[in-house]
Amino acid sequence: MAREKTAELLAVRQVLEELGGISRRTFYRWRELRLAPACIRLPNGELRVRRDVLNDWLAERAEGAAS
DSSP states (O other), X not given: OOXXXXXXXXXXXXXXXXXXXXXXXXXXXXXXXXXXXXXXXXTTSOEEEEHHHHHHHHHHTXXXXXX
16 A cells, blocks of 8 residues: 655744744743644754644634534
């Protein structure tokens, strides 16, 4: 079976822009509180968020979303 195309990986800067320009400090605070979308830590220490994970995370937080 062929592998599916790898999901797009977003840099923290891109995630901040997608979330309406929240601050880097807020994002890292959310990570400390385990409220941020799941991240991937690259060998160089940088973080990435998969596009599908961010979309799912946003959908879970939509007002009126089923619990």
